[in-house]
Every structure is written in structure tokens, then in C-alpha cells.
Amino acid sequence: MATDSQLIPQKQYRKSFIPLESNPDVFTELIHELGVSSTLCFQDVLSLDDEELLAFVPRPALALVLVFPSSSTYETHVAADEAARPDYTGSSDDEDVNWFKQTIYNACGLYGILHAVCNGKAREHIALNSTLSDLLAKGLLLEPEARARVLEDSAELESAYRVVAQKGDTEPPENPEEVVDFHYVCFVKSHKNNHLYELDGDKKGPIDRGAIDEDQDMLSQGGLELIREFVDRENGGNINFSLMALVPAG
Secondary structure (H helix, E strand, C coil): CCCCCCCCCHHHCCEECCCCCCCHHHHHHHHHHHCECCCEEEEECCCCCCHHHHCCCCCCCCEEEEEEECCHHHHHHHHHHHHCCCCCCCCCCCCCCCCCCCCEECCHHHHHHHHHHCCHHHHHHECCCCHHHHHHHHHCCCCHHHHHHHHHCCHHHHHHHHHHHCCCCCCCCCCCCCCCCEEEEEEEECCCCCEEEEECCCCCCCEEEEECCCCCCCCCHHHHHHHHHHHHCCCCCCCCCEEEEEEECC
16 A cells, blocks of 8 residues: 655645545546546566566556555655755646645645546547546646645545545555555656656655656656666665556457
8 A cells, every 4th residue: 555655744635535545446437437548558677677567568658657665765865855945836727747746645646646547648549528528628727736725626636536435455544544555656748859757755755866868658768767766775785675557458
């Protein structure tokens, strides 16, 4: 089971959800419930280096969602990095990426999903008049705090999430405020400038991680290097990483 780290104070969360299991079937069901076409799904990525295992993942990979237990090494790195970063204030439907500030506790899986499907070419697979298209229409012209409120106030989003969060291979906690110390980070490719972005609702905003070629996807060398950076930072002390990709459905 994966949920939020203690990177920001509890008081900045305004409501709580039951944490979502790190499970591609669960993730896929939720995006379809929210209005993403059945042409997309999430799939586990079992290796960063084994070409045969990577070949099992359909391409192009439109987004990556990395799941890992928060460590003191990670939190120290984030604290130093965030201290030098200004708060993001973007409020446009034509930003390089669409980013959502997290104000719902234990919902970092949901924010990872939203960041994956609301950016790059994945956004083209969102059905008109769906929950997601309505949320984007209401929220993208708003600054981050007001945009966050749109997610908080969506009864349709909460209802779909509540049903799916009860599924998976592990029993979800009864208390949505229970701390289960895992974290999700999403990586996407901008539809505007072919830059890779790190998207984490617990941080101050989207992080530009540099450009890749137009014909490269998130499982190209540039995307894989971003994931290796997170793994290598732990110096072998944290092996409980898992990775999912948003890909074409078979």
C-alpha cells in the first residue's frame, strides 16, 4: 500500500482519502472511471536495464509513476531542493504541464494518476463531458490553490476514487488519516516543448528535468535516467521501488 510521506505539514491537507494500492489494474480502473479511454492502461515496468523485460511494455509510454517508501535520504534531498525553489503560480490551460497541488491526505496515488493522464498526449484520450474533462475545464485557468479546491470539491472524483480504493490485493486501512509511508512521483513529457517534468503535488510545483527528442517516449534513456536517479540516491539502502507506465492498451 502506498501513500504520502511526511514532506509537508499535516495542516496543509484539507481532507483525507483511503490510500490507493500501487497496482496497475487499480490505477487503470480508476482512469477509465474518470473518463480516460480504454485505449490506455497502466502496466508494471519490471526492469530499467533488462531489454527483454522492457520489451514487454507497450510503447509509447506516455507517463511513468514511481512508488517508493520515503527515507531520510529522500526527505533531506527534497528539503534542500525545495528551499531554493519558488512556489509555482501557473494558471493557464496552455502551460508546459498541468500540475495539481496536493491538499488531500493519503491521495498521492490519485495525484500521480491525474498528473499522468492530464499531460502530454495522454490528455487526448480524455472523453468529453467526463469527470476529468469537467475538472480540467473548471480548474486549469485557476491558480494552484483554487485549482486544488476544484479537486477537493468534486463529488464525482471522490465517489469514483472511493470505490476503486477498496480494491486491490491488500486490505485498505479503515482510517483515511492512517500514515502508510510510501510516496508517488509522476514523470511526463510536455506536449509543448518535449521536456521531461517531475510532477509531485507535495512539492512547490512542476520540475523541468530537461529535453528529450521529439520521437522519444518516457521509457527512452532520458526517462529511465530520471528513475535511476531516485534509486541510486539511496545507495542500495532502499530496494522497495516500483514503477508503472501509462501505455496503449493491448
